[in-house]
Amino acid sequence: MNSSKRSVKERQIISAAEKVFSTVGFASATMESIAKEIGISKGTVYFYFSSKENLYMAVTYRAFQTLLDMYYDSMELNKRADGKRVVLGILNTYLEFTEKHHYYFELLMNYMTIIRANAERPHKSDRLSEAMRNGLYFRKIQDIHNLPLTIVVKELKKGQKDGSIKNQRNPIMIYLTAWAVVVGYTSLNVSNSKSGRATIFKVPVKDWKSYIWHVLNGILLDESQNDSGKVVEMKKLSSN
Amino acid sequence: MNSSKRSVKERQIISAAEKVFSTVGFASATMESIAKEIGISKGTVYFYFSSKENLYMAVTYRAFQTLLDMYYDSMELNKRADGKRVVLGILNTYLEFTEKHHYYFELLMNYMTIIRANAERPHKSDRLSEAMRNGLYFRKIQDIHNLPLTIVVKELKKGQKDGSIKNQRNPIMIYLTAWAVVVGYTSLNVSNSKSGRATIFKVPVKDWKSYIWHVLNGILLDESQNDSGKVVEMKKLSSN
Amino acid sequence: MNSSKRSVKERQIISAAEKVFSTVGFASATMESIAKEIGISKGTVYFYFSSKENLYMAVTYRAFQTLLDMYYDSMELNKRADGKRVVLGILNTYLEFTEKHHYYFELLMNYMTIIRANAERPHKSDRLSEAMRNGLYFRKIQDIHNLPLTIVVKELKKGQKDGSIKNQRNPIMIYLTAWAVVVGYTSLNVSNSKSGRATIFKVPVKDWKSYIWHVLNGILLDESQNDSGKVVEMKKLSSN
């Protein structure tokens, strides 16, 4: 079997795993059910992926790749536009990504949780096992996991320079904030876009999404340099 | 054993479960380790909680209760203030809640995921087992899980009426948006809040939080009724 | 269940394991078959012994204990005799031990192999796994594994002092040599004493054993201090 055939089978297994993981969750997923999904044996899955965790990481890697591919497509589309337009294009792309591939969104968020837990307690084998850390796909992800950040930040800087983005704050902070808005929106958006009842607490998701988009635009346009005047100070609200 | 003694022991068990769940995750937590945490036997845990899932729900219920308690405290503090101030007080309280009780935040988010998955595929026993659905604590949560929403929405309406909140959009949508900002911020904020010099991608968390607060204020102050003019239309950015 | 009941069950499991291990060997033995041997479940075996290796060590520990008990009985019997008689009593006891408990003999020899492999290549997890090293019984064995040596050497010294043992060489070397004779005899003695055909290569085992005994006596009586004269030098026989 040449390497092309090998990667075909690998992709099949990753697709099967994606389906099973997204349906029943990682813990409840069994290697047996993943194998049966494409009519192969358990052993074959292990032939391609040394452990369940590694297979999970392979799916996560695909999630990253899919997001990056969509980013690059979006940038190609706006290659002659100004920075603001490129950034908005990417934000819009991220929204599309979370709608089309909601499970990929979950994988990406979970990856961050893993990384965080590991950074805080590297001594504990709590949530990130030694086996996972040494796996091929985990290492492949580490090579690219900062790309989404660096790509957007670069465009934000361009937009600040060409004047299309008025917000002169630290571009990383702007990125984090816009990202947070989308992450929060996606996390709370319980309605499945495929279902007809596209409302959340009776609010049409379409309307909400438009408003979220308005907020995102507002962040890029924001010319205020400080919070003087209208903003209520936080400490005044707390009793601690 | 009178009911007071019973509830004391119950609380101990819930605390132990909270500690274990938050440390190793639900799947890796064992009833044994939870019992040992407070020096009792596995059987006793089962005497108070009929299953591991029920115990998990009991911890989730505590998370809801803790949040609500903090909400009521905040409202008591601002009981004579205008709607905007009350709402900002609650948002600030939610931020404090996620910082002090990050695992409670995770529980609340996870509860939403469970509810959503169940709403979409009620026939599948995927993520919400029959046993869990019938558990006492799950039913108790269902009685209160909309309170955070209704409380804030009520205050938002008051603010819109008394003129302190300029944004005249659907208050539920405003609530969802503000909540999304906090949820996104909390989800991405990987830094350990206990350390004073926490940063995320080299941005001081303190600065980021201030900016998030600025955005939240902006949402309440937003007087725009539509996106005419400056806002880029989404459909222009997409190739789909 | 009180500790007495616990240890009763433990002993039952160890006995079952001894039977299964000695019949099919460690590798082919399954926890299931050991459990079934006494009509309990696999899980119960794991309740008492954390792993198969640990259970193996528990059987090995029993082998050591059995040998030591027989040693102490033998010494009690000869408590007023001279050193030579005590040593011969112990040697005889060791022979009896290997005949009655041939599998215990194998366990003891295998334990030595494990220890040796570990001493030589402590970095490799080759034959002694981390799990085994940390097991309770392995550590218990380490506390007593030198007792057979120290007991005999002490008596040898007494015999050298009281004149009953003529051999004035290093008592440890005398012990090693006598032990080697018995170990070699036992290793080669393929005929099961229970079987009627008590011969090896047509030599009656009874006769051979008598002769081995003669050799052992000879070692203790040996008054020669060097090999001058009759003994052929080794180097003259080798071509290397």
Next chain:
Amino acid sequence: MNSSKRSVKERQIISAAEKVFSTVGFASATMESIAKEIGISKGTVYFYFSSKENLYMAVTYRAFQTLLDMYYDSMELNKRADGKRVVLGILNTYLEFTEKHHYYFELLMNYMTIIRANAERPHKSDRLSEAMRNGLYFRKIQDIHNLPLTIVVKELKKGQKDGSIKNQRNPIMIYLTAWAVVVGYTSLNVSNSKSGRATIFKVPVKDWKSYIWHVLNGILLDESQNDSGKVVEMKKLSSN
């Protein structure tokens, strides 16, 4: 591939197997690791050896062959010497064999165990599987496994006849006894012979080996016909 090429590859595989078996033991050795050892595929190993057990037997056969080769070399060297010298030469050769090829020694001993278990319980498939019994190498070994015995016994008889060996006991018994001494010595000698300053329980191995040699000489020289007089009777030492 002609038969010469075939046997070259066979030898390579046996060498690889020897290395892997001796390092991690039969049970832990995998066909894959043996194949990789010489950069071939698992399938190729199966082309030459029909099973793992057969390959193990092939290594055991090599162990027998190596021992016999060394025996013949030794006898060639002493072809004009008297019986005692030939026998001592062979014993010395056996000592060299166990030092140079300790794993071969283990293989030989293990082979005896297999044969014995099979002789005692031929109905049980306990330790010697049907597949092994029918393998080529197992049958090849059976053709030669008595040669070491017959060779030495023949020379012992010669020595008894020419007067160089004083011990007039059954030559097989003398052989067994001398062999037992060497086997016991080798089994207990845990030290690594490569290191010059090897000790066992603080006894220099060199000294112990000299003494063992002294004992072996003593056995051949032993003129006593019975144990009258000095030897303690065994039955007097036992309480059974």
Next chain:
DNA sequence: GATGAATGAGATTTCATTCAT
């Protein structure tokens, strides 16, 4: 001859849950 993908039986181990005491 050689490869290595594929299989699947089988082993160890975990743990939620039950229940006799």
Next chain:
DNA sequence: AATGAATGAAATCTCATTCAT
């Protein structure tokens, strides 16, 4: 009320062996 021994279903993972190419 509390204990903890006992259960057994279920899951991961291993690897000897086969066989199409």
